Amino acid sequence: MDNLTDSFIEKKYKELFSHDTNFQNVYLGRRNELYREVLSIIKEFKIDSFLDIGCAYGQLVEWANEEGVNAHGLDLPIRQLENYH
Numbered sequence: 001m002d003n004l005t006d007s008f009i010e011k012k013y014k015e016l017f018s019h020d021t022n023f024q025n026v027y028l029g030r031r032n033e034l035y036r037e038v039l040s041i042i043k044e045f046k047i048d049s050f051l052d053i054g055c056a057y058g059q060l061v062e063w064a065n066e067e068g069v070n071a072h073g074l075d076l077p078i079r080q081l082e083n084y085h
Contacts, residue, residue, distance in 0.1 A: 012057060035060045042069060 017023050038060060042050065048070060052061050055073030064071035 031059070035063055039063060039067060039069075043067070 017027070042064065050064070050069065050071055052058070052064075052071060052073045053075075055061055055075050058073040058075075061071040061073040
């Protein structure tokens, strides 16, 4: 989970949204602690699978799968996501 800095998802978000520092601050900075908290709750309740609706590039799904949780993500196609963000 901590090797996130060089992940494809981080690079993609930096590439797409490098002009928007407010978005980067929230997404690249504060989202990590939120996802860690979500994963701790998943572990505490022994949840073995989930669907992340609105997963964007799937970072939470990726982390959950690395932790052994059967996680899947569902979102709009990448081009539509770029338009909304």
